[in-house]
Amino acid sequence: MHICLQKESLAKMKGIKNRKGFFKRIPMAAELLIGECLYFGAGVLIILTVTGFFFRESMIPWLLGFLEGVLAAVAIMIHMAISVEDSVSMQENEALKHTRIKYIVRIVFVVVVFLLIVFLKLGDIGAALFGLMALKVSAYLQPFTHKIYQKFIREGR
Numbered sequence: 594m595h596i597c598l599q600k601e602s603l604a605k606m607k608g609i610k611n612r613k614g615f616f617k618r619i620p621m622a623a624e625l626l627i628g629e630c631l632y633f634g635a636g637v638l639i640i641l642t643v644t645g646f647f648f649r650e651s652m653i654p655w656l657l658g659f660l661e662g663v664l665a666a667v668a669i670m671i672h673m674a675i676s677v678e679d680s681v682s683m684q685e686n687e688a689l690k691h692t693r694i695k696y697i698v699r700i701v702f703v704v705v706v707f708l709l710i711v712f713l714k715l716g717d718i719g720a721a722l723f724g725l726m727a728l729k730v731s732a733y734l735q736p737f738t739h740k741i742y743q744k745f746i747r748e749g750r
Contacts, residue, residue: 615671622674624738626667628731631738633663636723651717658716662724665706669699670728 616623640655676695680688703725710721731738 615674619674619678620742621735621739622670624735624742625670625674625728625731627738627742628734629663629667629670629727631734632727632730633659633724636663636727640720654717655720656716658710658718658720659724661706661710661716662721663727664724665703665721666725666727666731669702670731672699672702 616626636659637656640659641652672695676692680691680695683691707718707721710716710718
C-alpha cells in the first residue's frame with residue numbers, strides 16, 4: 594500500500610492526472626450525493642404539501658430557492674472532496690494554507706449565491722438556506738447511504 598501511495602504522489606508531482614472517475618476515487622462523495630438527493634426529494638414533497646395547502650401562489654419561489662440551495666450544497670461537497678484529496682498529498686504547512694484558502698472560496702461562493710438569489714429575486718432565500726442544509730443532512734445520512742451504496746456495488750447493479 595505504501596508503494597502505491599508513493600506512485601500516486603509521484604504521478605501528481607509529474608502532472609499525470611489520475612484517470613479514475615471522481616466517484617471511484619472518492620466513494621464517500623457518491624454516498625453524500627445520494628443523501629443530498631434523498632433530502633431534496635423529501636424537501637420537495639414537504640414544500641409541495643405545505644405550500645399546496647396554505648400558500649398556493651408562493652410554491653414556485655420556494656421550490657426554486659430550495660433547488661438552488663441543494664445545487665449549491667452539491668457544488669460545495671464536490672469542491673470540498675477535491676480540496677481534501679489534494680491537501681492529503683501536501684506537506685503539513687502547505688496543506689493548512691491550501692485548506693484555509695479553499696474554505697474561504699466556499700464561503701464566498703455561498704455569499705455570492707445568496708446575494709444573487711436576493712437581488713435578482715431568483716427564489717426564496719429561506720428555502721435556499723434549507724436547501725443548503727442538504728450538506729449537513731447528507732453527512733448524517735452517510736452511514737446509512739454507505740450500507741446501501743456498498744450493497745449495490747457488490748451486487749454489480
